[in-house]
Amino acid sequence: MEAIYFEQHGAVDVLQYGERPVPVPADDEVLVRLRVAALNNLDLWVRRGWPGMKITYPFITGADGGGEVVELGRNVKKWQVSDRVVINPNIGCWKCEYCQTGFDNRCQRWELLGEHRNGTYAQYVSVPAENLYKIPDDIDFITVAAAALVYQTTWHSLITRGKLHAGESVLVVGASGGVNTASIQIAKLSGAVIYAIGSTKEKLELAHSCGADYLINRTENEEWYKEVYQMTDNKGVDIVVDNVGTTFDQSLRSLRKGGRLLTVGNTGGAKFQIDNRFIFGKHITIIGSTMSPKSDFKRVMDLVVEGKLAPVLDKTYPLQDAKIAQTRLEHGHQMGKITLLIP
DSSP, rough: EEEEEEESSOOGGGEEEEEOOOOOOOTTTEEEEEEEEEEHHHHHHHOOTTTTTOOSSSOOOOOOOEEEEEEOOOOSSSSTTTTTEEOOOOOOOSHHHHTTOOOOGOOTOOBBBBBTTTOOBBBBEEEEGGGGGOOOOTTTTHHHHHHHHHHHHHHIIIIIIOOOOOOEEEEEEEESSSHHHHHHHHHHTTTOOEEEEEEHHHHHHHHHTTTTTTTETTTTTTTTTHHHHTTTSSSSSEEEEEESSTHHHHHHHEEEEEEEEEEEETTTTSOOOOHHHHHTTTTTTEEEESSSHHHHHHHHHHHHHTSSSSSOEEEEGGGGGGHHHHHHHTOOSSSSEEEOOOO
16 A cells, blocks of 8 residues: 655655555454545654654554444444445553543553554555544545544533533633644634734734634734733633643633633643642633543534535645645644545
């Protein structure tokens, strides 16, 4: 099969395009013929590597994908060849105490497609049968592939963990990435008032088109938390979505007393300082999460299929141009989700 893979960590040039063996599905797995893959920052981090990361080379990255079922493991009963599916990249063991109680994203043997096992930058991928969602014929693969990771992650963070409800205020730090545009849409669907921080007029316009009510250009006001306070009558917002990390100081300042800071990532860096006085002095709760349990994935994909949520799409490239696609993502030029068409 044709695939994008790498044999050592490094810059985008380590990516290779060539032939790899078609995976053989295990007894409880399904082989999917992929049609579309979608990019995430995860792909960049895996390609670069980090201390202690263990993968088997050559490695195929990519967490998001959609396509058709082409082969079933011998224990698989609920799927049929030719079923159109989108993949849930959050892989649990379905046996541990977390999986048994509906928290499979906390699985003791948790894996993420494209990080712990070969992913979706390829013509075929083998995944557990539990990790598929059937899509109707009138839904295109680009839409569902672009939605899978970021929408389940956002739903679990904002709704399940963050307990967002109608009438609350949400500040989204960043205006154009996949998780952030999903955050704006889900917050709007929930009846929240939304503030968005962005670096350019174009990115803020995108945030507005997704449902943001108030826009703040951080290049015009580096201490943007002050503008947030002015906009909220010096009260602050109920929730801040901050997946940058290095902006936590301003995010904590932007929250009202009793507010919640939600985070699912750290695009700005993994290590930074926090002024603890803001946390205890303002009764702030910091809530972290990764991906979502299967129940949240189904709920949010139902909303995508129903047309109530729609991922913002940036550029689409052929699979062999994955280097170009990752470079665009790495430089922060994307306006929504970047996707790859699988030949």
